[in-house]
Amino acid sequence: MAELLGFPPQVLFGQLLIGLINGSFYALLSLGLAIIFGLLNIINFAHGAQYMLGAFVAWLGLNFLGVNYWVSLLLAPLVVAAIGIALEKTMLRRLYKEDHLYGLLLTFGLALIIEGSFIHFFGVSGQPYSVPQALTGGNNLGFMFLPTYRAWIIVASLIICFGTWYMIERTKLGSYLRAGTENPQLLQAFGINVPLLITLTYGYGVALAAFAGVLAAPIYSVSPVMGSNLLIVVFAVVVIGGMGSIMGAIVTGLLMGLIEGLTKVFYPEASTTVIFLVMIIVLLVRPAGLFGKEA
Amino acid sequence: MKMIKKLMCSAVVSAMAAAGAAQAKGISDDEVRIGYLADMSGTYSALAGPGGLEAAKMAIEDFGGKVNGKKITIVSADDQNKPDIGANKVRQWIDVDNVDMVAGMVSSAVTIAVNKVVEAKDKISIVSGSASSAITNQYCTANSVHYVYDTYALAHGTGEAVVKEGGDSWFFLTADYAFGHAMEGDVTTVVKESGGKVVGGVRHPLSTNDFSSFILQAQASGAKIVGLANAGADTTNALKTAKEFGVVDAGQKLAGLLIFLTDVYSLGLETTQGLQLTTGFYWDRTDETRAWAKRYEERTGAKPTMVQAGVYSSVNHYLNAVKAAGTDETSAVMAQMKKTPINDFFATNGQIREDGRMIHDMYLAEVKKPSESKSDWDLYKILRTIPADKAFRPLSESKCKLVAGN
Numbered sequence: 001m002a003e004l005l006g007f008p009p010q011v012l013f014g015q016l017l018i019g020l021i022n023g024s025f026y027a028l029l030s031l032g033l034a035i036i037f038g039l040l041n042i043i044n045f046a047h048g049a050q051y052m053l054g055a056f057v058a059w060l061g062l063n064f065l066g067v068n069y070w071v072s073l074l075l076a077p078l079v080v081a082a083i084g085i086a087l088e089k090t091m092l093r094r095l096y097k098e099d100h101l102y103g104l105l106l107t108f109g110l111a112l113i114i115e116g117s118f119i120h121f122f123g124v125s126g127q128p129y130s131v132p133q134a135l136t137g138g139n140n141l142g143f144m145f146l147p148t149y150r151a152w153i154i155v156a157s158l159i160i161c162f163g164t165w166y167m168i169e170r171t172k173l174g175s176y177l178r179a180g181t182e183n184p185q186l187l188q189a190f191g192i193n194v195p196l197l198i199t200l201t202y203g204y205g206v207a208l209a210a211f212a213g214v215l216a217a218p219i220y221s222v223s224p225v226m227g228s229n230l231l232i233v234v235f236a237v238v239v240i241g242g243m244g245s246i247m248g249a250i251v252t253g254l255l256m257g258l259i260e261g262l263t264k265v266f267y268p269e270a271s272t273t274v275i276f277l278v279m280i281i282v283l284l285v286r287p288a289g290l291f292g293k294e295a
Numbered sequence: 296m297k298m299i300k301k302l303m304c305s306a307v308v309s310a311m312a313a314a315g316a317a318q319a320k321g322i323s324d325d326e327v328r329i330g331y332l333a334d335m336s337g338t339y340s341a342l343a344g345p346g347g348l349e350a351a352k353m354a355i356e357d358f359g360g361k362v363n364g365k366k367i368t369i370v371s372a373d374d375q376n377k378p379d380i381g382a383n384k385v386r387q388w389i390d391v392d393n394v395d396m397v398a399g400m401v402s403s404a405v406t407i408a409v410n411k412v413v414e415a416k417d418k419i420s421i422v423s424g425s426a427s428s429a430i431t432n433q434y435c436t437a438n439s440v441h442y443v444y445d446t447y448a449l450a451h452g453t454g455e456a457v458v459k460e461g462g463d464s465w466f467f468l469t470a471d472y473a474f475g476h477a478m479e480g481d482v483t484t485v486v487k488e489s490g491g492k493v494v495g496g497v498r499h500p501l502s503t504n505d506f507s508s509f510i511l512q513a514q515a516s517g518a519k520i521v522g523l524a525n526a527g528a529d530t531t532n533a534l535k536t537a538k539e540f541g542v543v544d545a546g547q548k549l550a551g552l553l554i555f556l557t558d559v560y561s562l563g564l565e566t567t568q569g570l571q572l573t574t575g576f577y578w579d580r581t582d583e584t585r586a587w588a589k590r591y592e593e594r595t596g597a598k599p600t601m602v603q604a605g606v607y608s609s610v611n612h613y614l615n616a617v618k619a620a621g622t623d624e625t626s627a628v629m630a631q632m633k634k635t636p637i638n639d640f641f642a643t644n645g646q647i648r649e650d651g652r653m654i655h656d657m658y659l660a661e662v663k664k665p666s667e668s669k670s671d672w673d674l675y676k677i678l679r680t681i682p683a684d685k686a687f688r689p690l691s692e693s694k695c696k697l698v699a700g701n
Contacts (some may be wrong), residue, residue, distance in 0.1 A: 002647045011515050018507045036541060124340055126531060128563040131539070138541060144511060220504065221531055221561060223336075227503050264497075264508035269471055271508075272500040 005125065014144035015261045021150050023257020024157035025212055029162055030237040030249040031083035032208035035168070038244030039181050039201045042092060043100055045108035047114055048227025050206045053080045054213025056118065057195045059129050059222045069218070077207035084206030088199050096198075111228070117225035126221025140157070153215055160211065161250045164204075168246055178263060236279045243291020254292060299517040307696050320624050322365040322394065328611060329355070330388045332381055332409065333399040333424060335373035338502065338527040342555040343401045343424040346549040346595050347606040353399055354610035362618050370394065376401070378408035385409045389416045395623045396421065398606055403427035403474050410439045414489035417625050421613060423605035426526070426553055427477050428688060431652040435695035438625065440632065442653045443605035444575040446474070449552050449686040450481035452573030456618035456659050457520055457550050458489035466518035466551035467496030468509055468533055474671065475501075476480055478524040478552050492519045503529060506536040514542060526553045531562050538566040543676075559662055559674045561590045570662040576601035576641055577658060577675050608641035609653075644683070 025153040029051060036044045061067030067075060087110065095102045130147045138147035144151045168174040176197060184194045213227075220226055237256050241248030256275050263274040270277075282290060333343045348371050355367045370392060372380035381400075388394035389412070397413060400406045401424030406618045421440045422430060428445040431489040465486050469475040475498070477501040478578050483493050494501035497509045510533070513521045521542060523530050530551060537549055551558075552574040578588035578598045587607070591599045599607075617623050637645030638656065645655035660675040668674065690698050 010514070012517075015508055018505075018511060021504055021507070119336055124337060124528075126528065126561050128561060128566070130563070130565070136541075145514070145541050145545070147541070149539065150507070217533065221528070221535065223528075229502065261508055265512070268497050268499055268509065272503070282490045 009143070011143075011265065012262075012265050013176070015265045016258060017141075017144065017146065017263020018150075018264075019258040020254060021153055021257070022260060023254035024154050024161075024235045025216065025230070025253075026214070026234060026256055027161050027250045027253025028157045028208060028212040029234040030241065030253045031164060031246065032205040032212075033234060033238050034241070034244055034246055034249035035164070035208070036205035038204060038246065039177055039239070040092075040198055041096060041100065041127075041181075042103040042107065042202075044205065045104055045231070046087075046111040047107075047206075048211050048229075048231030049111040050080055050084060050209040050227070051213040051216070051230065052118070052227035053083065053114065054210025054226060055129070055217040055222045056122075056213075057210070057225060058214045058217050059127050062129065069214075073211070073214050077210040080097075080210035080213075081203040081207035085199055085203040088202040092202065093195075093199075098119055115224050115228060124225055126223035129217040129222050131218040149218060153219075156215060157212070160208070164248060165210070165246050179269075192199060194249055233275055236275050240275075240282045240287025245289065245291040245293075248289060248291025314661065315356040316535055320365065321621070322363060322617075323395065325365050325625050326393070327362055327365060327367045327614070327617055328388075328392065328396075329367065329369045329607060329613075330385065330392075330394040330397045331369060331371040331399045331606075332374050332397055332405075333371075334376045334401050335371070337376055339376065339401045339424070341557040341561070341607065342527070342600045343399055343602045343606070346591075346597065347399050347600065347605045349595050350591060350599065350603045351610045353493050353594070354607045354614070358611065358614045362614050363621060367614065368446055371399075374400075374402070374405050374423060376688065377406060378402075378404045379673075380414050381405035382408040384421075385412050386416070389418050395419065395625075398423065398610055398613075400424050401602070402471075403477075406430055412438050416440045416585050417685065419607040419613070419628060420626055422610055423443045424602045429482065430476065430627055431648075431650045431693075431695060432688065433694045435650045435697055437629065437651075437697055440609070440647055440651045440653055442609045443601050443651070444573070444657065445687070446478045446481045446553075448575075448657050448681075448686045449573045450485050452657050452659050452686065453550055453571055454482045454485035455489055456571060456678070457548070458486055458491045462520040462550070463489075465492035465493045465520045465522050466513045466516040466517045467493065467522045467524050467603075468506070468513065469496055469498045470501050470529055470620070471498040472501055474526065479522075480550060481547040482522055482524065499525070499529070503528065503532065506533045506563055507540065507588045509533070510536045510540050510542060513537075514540065514545065514547065520548050520550050522552060527558070530554060531558050534558075534562055534566055534570070541571055543569070555602070556598060556672075557600055558674065560597075560655050564663060564674065566663045567662045572660055572662070572675075572677070573681070574601050574658050574660050574675070575655070576604040577660060577677060578604070579673065579675070580658070580677060581640070586594075587640045592672075604641050608637065609637050611639065612637050642654060648681070649697050649699075650690065650693055651697070654683040654687045656683050657681040 033047050054076045057079050058072035059074050135149045135152050180194050180197050188194045237252050241252030264273045324470055331348045334340050335344050342556045372384045397420040400422045406422050406425040426446050428447040431441045467479050469479045473605040513519045524531050551570050551572050559567050578584050588598050616628045620631040633647045642655035647653045659678045661678055
């Protein structure tokens with residue numbers, strides 16, 4: 001059997017596929033962050049908490065209201081987006097003209113409050129959420145056993161990611177959004193309701209986080225700290241991709257998943273740090289990020 | 296008459312002597328203070344945390360809130376699994392708040408740091424949560440007791456049983472820090488002694504979110520047994536991923552080396568069924584354990600883990616020793632605790648050895664199938680009892696400075 005870099009190809013392919021699956025989560029989450037930063041200039045530190053909220057809404061729905069996974073996949077992002085919109089209307093809105101730091105502090109504080117109250121009511125040990133019946137089982141691909149649910153994660157997140165990219169970069173609505181960030185006064189002069197546009201954008205970014213949360217619920221335990229574990233990595237992904245770049249966030253998310261996957265084969269001890277290493281190198285070589293526009 | 300006078304005199308004299316002795320020793324500053332230290336909100340808070348504090352309070356209430364007429368009080372703190380925070384807190388407790396005994400204690404690293412403080416200040420600690428067998432081996436002190444379980448007991452209990460049933464080739468998923476390394480080392484020894492071999496392993500960072508890559512490597516190794524030398528959220532995540540990738544369906548078996556009742560409850564039986572594990576306590580074992588667990592559940596909403604049950608038992612044993620010794624002075628209480636066997640719902644004929652290890656029967660358990668479980672917390676069946684003298688590291692192998700001959 002030929003070997004690649006000292007490992008049988010089966011092992012390597014398996015790891016690459018796994019990397020792609022994890023990358024899908026990074027892409028989905030960093031996309032939401034990138035949209036919010038790109039259009040609102042807010043560094044949304046509550047993103048991890050909103051991701052966790054998505055998973056919890058799904059869990060609560062299943063256990064107390066009998067709402068199944070598929071409905072939750074639609075419903076949870078809407079519920080969490082509504083909470084997000086309320087936050088935007090009452091608090092975030094006041095900070096657009098201030099320094100980035102204020103938005104960061106506010107959202108970070110909110111994240112701590114949300115997580116803290118969930119820890120108080122649900123504990124940290126995590127609640128089980130089973131994989132929906134239609135997506136149980138898996139296929140043997142020859143080089144690895146691929147659970148159906150993991151395949152679904154790739155498909156679902158790629159559709160959402162590229163759909164979002166298309167909407168922002170290729171449609172009329174998207175052009176309003178982009179115009180709104182460039183010159184809100186001018187856009188308003190054309191009769192477009194810019195504040196509403198911004199509110200909805202924040203809601204959409206938050207909904208993306210909640211969607212990722214529902215996707216994650218069956219494979220990771222639904223726990224109040226699930227978001228804070230992931231958030232730092234996702235921020236690194238956004239920085240590597242270039243703050244505010246939509247395509248950059250998606251591609252970098254997938255790429256970092258792959259790099260992390262390979263690290264897990266060659267030197268597993270470094271698998272949690274490799275992304276930050278990449279971040280340092282990218283910042284040294286291209287301070288605006290891989291896809292960012294040089295200032 | 297003369298006789299009676301003489302008797303009266305001696306009675307008075309001895310009564311005065313007894314009073315004098317009690318005054319010299321007695322209860323320091325008229326209160327017995329217990330400090331409960333644990334991870335109260337993080338990864339390990341479900342297995343000990345607030346539940347353990349409630350167990351300690353129950354022990355004090357059951358004792359009547361007073362020992363020898365002196366009030367018993369309890370304080371608690373969150374060590375956040377950080378040795379420096381834990382050690383500083385305990386130093387403050389002892390110096391400022393006059394705490395006499397520290398209970399709970401989860402992360403092994405915190406425990407080793409705290410025990411050094413407790414030894415230097417000559418107070419007492421009773422460790423219920425930590426795993427590392429080093430606590431009563433190279434790090435043993437005359438001031439500390441390790442109460443519930445340790446890595447040696449887990450490795451021997453689960454490791455031996457698994458190899459005996461034909462699981463003779465192992466692949467380890469090991470948490471990359473002191474506890475994981477110790478666990479892997481202890482199990483490796485057991486596996487080799489029992490005629491098995493270790494074909495490989497991965498050391499993963501603490502608090503790994505995604506185990507799919509490591510599970511894939513475990514599958515590729517072809518080992519019969521995948522040993523989980525990790526704890527808390529890492530173990531539950533690894534088990535979940537193993538289930539998803541069909542590890543058990545493909546013919547490999549999992550051996551969880553440190554599994555708590557709350558882990559199994561959180562994962563559900565569908566994922567954990569058939570898993571073998573070693574535990575120091577299971578609530579549904581005898582009438583006594585059931586009765587206590589019921590009272591505990593009424594207060595906390597959950598059944599107790601072995602750690603939480605151990606906290607109750609250890610606080611109770613401590614208070615009994617204070618009562619019998621008539622003082623909370625360290626050496627007298629330690630001597631009293633070591634010479635009194637522990638007989639309660641938690642342990643039968645438990646005995647604290649000179650190295651501080653409390654030896655008691657351990658249990659090899661198997662997680663039930665969903666069809667066998669009759670209620671939410673009906674999770675284990677006990678396969679066999681591992682007798683106290685077999686469960687823990689024999690003194691002849693001890694490196695502890697307190698053991699004769701060392």
